[in-house]
Amino acid sequence: QVQLVESGGGLVQAGGSLRVSCAASGRSFSRSAMGWFRQVPGKKREFVAGISRSGGITDYADSVKDRFTISRDNAKNTVYLQMNSLKPEDTAVYYCAADRARGTSSRTEYEYENWGQGTQVTVSS
Numbered sequence: 001q002v003q004l005v006e007s008g009g010g011l012v013q014a015g016g017s018l019r020v021s022c023a024a025s026g027r028s029f030s031r032s033a034m035g036w037f038r039q040v041p042g043k044k045r046e047f048v049a050g051i052s053r054s055g056g057i058t059d060y061a062d063s064v065k066d067r068f069t070i071s072r073d074n075a076k077n078t079v080y081l082q083m084n085s086l087k088p089e090d091t092a093v094y095y096c097a098a099d100r101a102r103g104t105s106s107r108t109e110y111e112y113e114n115w116g117q118g119t120q121v122t123v124s125s
Contacts, residue, residue, distance in 0.1 A: 001028065002025070002032055005116055006094065006096055009093075010121070014086060017085075018083045018121060019080055019081065020094055021078055022079045022096030029074065032099055034070075036048040036050070037095045040092045050105025050106065051071070052103055052104045059107065067085045067086075068081060069084075088124065091123050
């Protein structure tokens with residue numbers, strides 16, 4: 001079991017940057033692939049970025065590629081999402097998730113066993 005707590009969300013102007021973090025407790029973090037998803041009211045939760053157990057393999061949704069960077073620090077049990085060149089359409093609640101069953105991340109939310117409570121990111125135009 002991995003408990004996840006996101007932080008770092010907030011309000012930023014379009015074109016700005018923000019970094020959200022996800023702190024994990026429990027022994028399984030370093031054995032878990034991690035993912036970031038986001039959701040706006042009335043829409044399905046969508047994949048944003050994923051990272052493998054070791055951090056050597058990353059994956060991004062086309063909508064955020066070249067603007068967002070996912071990384072992890074297994075010594076600190078933390079995964080990060082650096083978001084640059086933010087757009088109003090990036091406004092959402094951002095969730096991190098842990099997948100203990102596989103070494104590389106999945107784009108499918110049901111593959112993930114543990115989820116954080118989410119952090120709101122709002123990008124103003």
